[in-house]
Amino acid sequence: LKREKNNRGMHGFTLYGFDRQNAGAIKPPSFETDGKPGRENGIIFRKFYVEGSALMRLTKYAAIALELYFPVLAAFMRRSNHSIALKYGYECPFIYWWSLCINTPIPSEGIHRVMCRPHVDSQNGALLLCAVFVYYYGRLPSRHEKEHVWLVLWEAGIVIEIPVGVFLFYPSALFLHFNIDIRHLDKLCFYFTQGNEPPTKEFLKPLSVDNSEEGGRASIVWFTQATMLQSAHLPEGIHTMDQANQMEKAAQRAQPRAEPYYTATFDAADALAKGIFPFKTDPTKIQPELFMGGAAPSLPTQLD
Numbered sequence: 001l002k003r004e005k006n007n008r009g010m011h012g013f014t015l016y017g018f019d020r021q022n023a024g025a026i027k028p029p030s031f032e033t034d035g036k037p038g039r040e041n042g043i044i045f046r047k048f049y050v051e052g053s054a055l056m057r058l059t060k061y062a063a064i065a066l067e068l069y070f071p072v073l074a075a076f077m078r079r080s081n082h083s084i085a086l087k088y089g090y091e092c093p094f095i096y097w098w099s100l101c102i103n104t105p106i107p108s109e110g111i112h113r114v115m116c117r118p119h120v121d122s123q124n125g126a127l128l129l130c131a132v133f134v135y136y137y138g139r140l141p142s143r144h145e146k147e148h149v150w151l152v153l154w155e156a157g158i159v160i161e162i163p164v165g166v167f168l169f170y171p172s173a174l175f176l177h178f179n180i181d182i183r184h185l186d187k188l189c190f191y192f193t194q195g196n197e198p199p200t201k202e203f204l205k206p207l208s209v210d211n212s213e214e215g216g217r218a219s220i221v222w223f224t225q226a227t228m229l230q231s232a233h234l235p236e237g238i239h240t241m242d243q244a245n246q247m248e249k250a251a252q253r254a255q256p257r258a259e260p261y262y263t264a265t266f267d268a269a270d271a272l273a274k275g276i277f278p279f280k281t282d283p284t285k286i287q288p289e290l291f292m293g294g295a296a297p298s299l300p301t302q303l304d
Helices: 041-047 054-069 071-088 226-233 241-254 268-273
Strands: 012-017 099-104 130-138 149-153 158-161 167-170 177-181 215-223
Touching: 012 041, 054 071, 054 130, 054 167, 054 215, 071 226
Parallel strands: none
Antiparallel strands: 012 099, 099 215, 130 167, 130 215, 149 158, 149 177
């Protein structure tokens, strides 16, 4: 039933971490608390999210990439997460992101790859970046499966390949986005080259088709919902926007003034002007040892 109501597609999905949504308190998603006592999903999940695990290593790589290419945004997220820790006693579970979603195919039901329908993640923080990592469940197809499923960012006019094992960062709350299988575009023909061969007639090869269904394309998404930012930046003792607005109205009725008593807005224009989304970063000027409090770990050759 949950999958049928999921506007992102019929694939399987599980959510971990923290959110606040319309509630007055920060809490883990209901999925984590499901299960028999002592065997709740959240407890089982945390066994796979320990130091040195594949998921922890992936999260660290995502965090390093965020710091490398979006240092202003990373600093803003650090301050926000520190504020939540002070106010509510929760530590950010995924370094910069408060939530994680694992999207999986369900081969037994004929769903062999994650193919998201058109949607906007409107509940995510508008000025934050979600991180998407593509992986494969089961046996990899023999040739070029990584070429088939691409991501569309509608308003940006971008159709981009996300190969298996690659991270992509983008503001999922701002763009309508979805997946397409480019093999189904009958009016387009895609070709590829190998190595450093130039795209000339003699080197071009047509995109192969592999109908293997022994495995399935899947993804992991790290994100933070907007309500978590509200909890971080609202004045002390105020937990929701409704509470802030009610207190503001009461204060203004008692003693009207132009300056708000309880600030419940965010200056997005100022954040953009300060370079929260930099357009250019020179990687040669980055010092990796300054990130994450130590040297950046080397990428693994294989994730078990």
